[in-house]
Amino acid sequence: MSVRKRRVRFAPSPTGPLHMGGVRTALYNYLYAKQTDGDFILRIEDTDSQRFVPGAEKYIIDSLKWCGIYPNEGVDDNGNIVETASEKHPHAPYRQSQRKPIYKQYAEMLIANGYAYYAFDSSEELDSKRKAAEANKTTFIYNYQTRKELKNSLTISKEETEHLLATTNHWTIRFKNPEDEIVVMDDLIRGHIEVNTNTLDDKVLWKAVDELPTYHLANIVDDHIMEITEVIRGEEWLPSLPLHYLLYKAFGWTDSQPRFAHLSLLLKPDGKGKLSKRDGDRLGFPVFPLKWINAEGETSRGYREDGYYPQAFINMLALLGWNPGTEQEIFSLNELTDAFSLERVIKSGAKFNPDKAKWFNQEYLRIQTNAQLAEQFIPILKEKGITITEAANKNCNELKNTYTFNYVESLCGLIKERAHFVNDFWDICSYFFIAPTTYAPADVKKFYNANTKEIIEKVYNRIELMDTTNIHTIEEDLTTYIKENDWKMGSVMNTLRLFFVGEAKGLGIADIIHFIGKKEALQRIKTAILSLDI
RNA sequence: GGUCGGUUCGUCUAAAGGUUAGGACUCAAGAUUUUCAUUCUUGCAAUAGGGGUUCGAUUCCCCUACCGACUACCA
Numbered sequence: 001m002s003v004r005k006r007r008v009r010f011a012p013s014p015t016g017p018l019h020m021g022g023v024r025t026a027l028y029n030y031l032y033a034k035q036t037d038g039d040f041i042l043r044i045e046d047t048d049s050q051r052f053v054p055g056a057e058k059y060i061i062d063s064l065k066w067c068g069i070y071p072n073e074g075v076d077d078n079g080n081i082v083e084t085a086s087e088k089h090p091h092a093p094y095r096q097s098q099r100k101p102i103y104k105q106y107a108e109m110l111i112a113n114g115y116a117y118y119a120f121d122s123s124e125e126l127d128s129k130r131k132a133a134e135a136n137k138t139t140f141i142y143n144y145q146t147r148k149e150l151k152n153s154l155t156i157s158k159e160e161t162e163h164l165l166a167t168t169n170h171w172t173i174r175f176k177n178p179e180d181e182i183v184v185m186d187d188l189i190r191g192h193i194e195v196n197t198n199t200l201d202d203k204v205l206w207k208a209v210d211e212l213p214t215y216h217l218a219n220i221v222d223d224h225i226m227e228i229t230e231v232i233r234g235e236e237w238l239p240s241l242p243l244h245y246l247l248y249k250a251f252g253w254t255d256s257q258p259r260f261a262h263l264s265l266l267l268k269p270d271g272k273g274k275l276s277k278r279d280g281d282r283l284g285f286p287v288f289p290l291k292w293i294n295a296e297g298e299t300s301r302g303y304r305e306d307g308y309y310p311q312a313f314i315n316m317l318a319l320l321g322w323n324p325g326t327e328q329e330i331f332s333l334n335e336l337t338d339a340f341s342l343e344r345v346i347k348s349g350a351k352f353n354p355d356k357a358k359w360f361n362q363e364y365l366r367i368q369t370n371a372q373l374a375e376q377f378i379p380i381l382k383e384k385g386i387t388i389t390e391a392a393n394k395n396c397n398e399l400k401n402t403y404t405f406n407y408v409e410s411l412c413g414l415i416k417e418r419a420h421f422v423n424d425f426w427d428i429c430s431y432f433f434i435a436p437t438t439y440a441p442a443d444v445k446k447f448y449n450a451n452t453k454e455i456i457e458k459v460y461n462r463i464e465l466m467d468t469t470n471i472h473t474i475e476e477d478l479t480t481y482i483k484e485n486d487w488k489m490g491s492v493m494n495t496l497r498l499f500f501v502g503e504a505k506g507l508g509i510a511d512i513i514h515f516i517g518k519k520e521a522l523q524r525i526k527t528a529i530l531s532l533d534i
Numbered sequence: 535g536g537u538c539g540g541u542u543c544g545u546c547u548a549a550a551g552g553u554u555a556g557g558a559c560u561c562a563a564g565a566u567u568u569u570c571a572u573u574c575u576u577g578c579a580a581u582a583g584g585g586g587u588u589c590g591a592u593u594c595c596c597c598u599a600c601c602g603a604c605u606a607c608c609a
Contacts, residue, residue, distance in 0.1 A: 207607040493568035505570035
C-alpha cells in the first residue's frame with residue numbers, strides 16, 4: 001500500500017493585506033510540504049463577493065514571494081493564480097469564484113441525500129429572532145428544534161419549495177445537523193475533541209446574496225478534489241471543525257478526509273486579544289509583511305519597508321508558536337524545513353514581541369558580508385546625496401560627496417555591530433560622509449575649553465605629520481603622543497570626536513581619521529575651532 | 535449567555551511523573567573600551583488557585599478563576 005503524497009494548502013481570502021499571522025500559517029504549511037516532499041498549494045477563497053478587495057490577491061502572492069515561500073501549485077511562474085488546468089496545475093482554476101459550477105452540484109447532492117435543505121428565511125427575520133433570544137438570555141440556534149418552526153423545504157410542501165425556488169432568489173441551502181450525536185474529532189495539535197451536534201447551528205452552505213457557496217462548502221469540496229492530506233489553519237476554524245467532519249461524512253469522503261491541525265493565534269504584545277493592524281500603529285511595528293495602502297489611502301507599514309530581512313522575519317515567525325526542542329534560535333528556511341514538526345507546535349496563543357523581532361534582524365544583519373551590506377546601504381546613501389563611484393583607488397574626498405564602493409564596504413564592516421537594521425546605518429555613520437555643522441552643547445561644555453584648545457592645536461600638527469593610511473599606526477601614534485605629553489586620553493579623544501562627529505559618541509578616533517582622511521580630519525578641526533571660538 | 539480551546543519568569547519558550555524548574559528577548563549591575571555601541575560576566579524574574587491519583591506532580595484527572603476563539607447568506 002502506498003502512502004498518499006502529502007498535499008497541503010494555504011487558502012487566504014483576498015479581503016485585505018495578508019496579516020503576519022497568515023504568513024505564519026502559510027509558512028507552517030510550506031515547511032510541512034517541503035519536509036515531506038509534498039505539494040504546497042495556494043488557493044484563493046474569494047467566495048465573499050461583498051468584501052473582495054482589489055489588489056489583495058497580488059499582495060498575498062508578493063508577500064509569500066518576498067518570504068521565499070513558493071507554492072508549487074496554484075501560482076504560475078509569473079506570479080499569477082492559475083486559471084486553466086495543466087499537468088503542473090491539474091486543479092485549476094485556483095480561485096473559488098471561478099469554481100462556482102463545481103460547488104453547485106455538490107450542494108444539490110447534499111439536498112438529494114437529505115443532508116441539507118433549502119431555507120427561505122430572510123436575514124431580517126433571523127436577526128430579530130436572534131435579538132429576541134438574546135433579550136431572553138438564551139441563544140437562537142438554527143438546528144433540529146428551531147428548523148421545524150421556520151420556513152424551509154423541510155416544513156413546507158415540495159410544490160411550494162419548487163415554486164419559491166423558481167420565483168424568488170431569497171433562499172439559501174443549509175446543512176442539516178444530525179440530532180444528538182457526538183462528533184469525535186482528532187486534531188494534530190490539540191488531540192481528541194468531542195462536540196454534541198445539538199449545540200451546532202445549521203450553517204448556510206449556499207448564499208442567496210451572491211449565489212456562491214460559503215467557506216464551509218467550498219473548502220471541503222476543494223480540499224477533497226485537490227486531494228489535500230493535511231489542513232493546517234488558524235484556531236478561529238476550530239469551532240467549525242464538527243461541521244467539516246459532518247460534511248465529509250455526508251459526502252461519503254471520510255476515508256480520504258484530511259487530517260486537521262489548528263494553529264493558535266498571534267496575540268497583541270500588550271493587553272488582550274488577537275494581533276490587529278491597530279496594534280501595529282499604536283505600538284509602532286508592522287503587522288503586515290509588505291507595505292499596504294488601502295482604498296482610503298491609509299498606509300500600513302510593512303516588514304520589508306521597515307528594513308527587515310525576509311529570513312529574519314520568517315525565522316521570528318516560525319519560533320512564535322513552534323520550537324525545535326533545542327536551544328537553537330537562528331534557522332535558515334532549509335533548516336526550518338528539516339526541524340519543523342506539527343507535534344511541537346504550541347497550543348496556546350503567542351503574544352508577539354517586537355523587541356525579539358528586532359533582535360532576529362540584528363542577528364541576520366551580522367551574518368551579511370560587508371559587500372552585501374554596502375549594496376544594501378548604497379541606495380540610502382544616494383538618497384542622502386552621496387555619490388558612489390566604481391573607481392577603485394580614487395581619493396574619495398577629491399570629489400565632493402563622492403565615495404568608492406570599497407569605502408562603503410569597509411565602513412559597513414566597522415558599523416554592523418552597532419545596528420539592528422541597515423536603515424540605522426546613516427544615523428550611525430553619517431559623519432563618515434559629511435562633516436558636522438553643529439556641536440552638541442553638553443559635549444562642548446564638557447570637552448572644549450581653553451586648555452583642550454591648546455592641546456588640540458598641538459594634536460592638529462601631529463596629525464598633519466601622520467601616515468593616515470593605516471588605522472593601527474594612527475592609533476599607536478596618537479596614544480603615544482598623548483601619553484608623552486601626560487594628557488588625559490579620554491579628554492583629548494573626546495574633543496577630537498566632538499570635532500569629527502559633532503557629539504561625544506561614535507567609532508574609534510583612529511577609524512574616523514583613517515576613513516575621512518587626513519585632509520578632511522584637519523579641516524574638521526579647523527572648522528570646529530573657528531565655530532566654537534573661545 | 536452558549537460551544538470549543540488555552541493557562542511555566544514581563545514576553546517567546548524548555549523540562550512528554552523524579553532538574554537547584556533551563557534557554558532566549560527585555561531590564562538592571564559590573565568588567566573591557568578614548569566616547570557611544572559591541573563584547574563578556576552576573577543578577578532580577580515563573581509552574582493561576584483548590585482538590586484528587588501517586589512514594590513523588592509543571593507534567594495525569596476534577597472543580598474554580600482567568601484569557602482567547604467562535605456564535606453572519608465573512609472567511
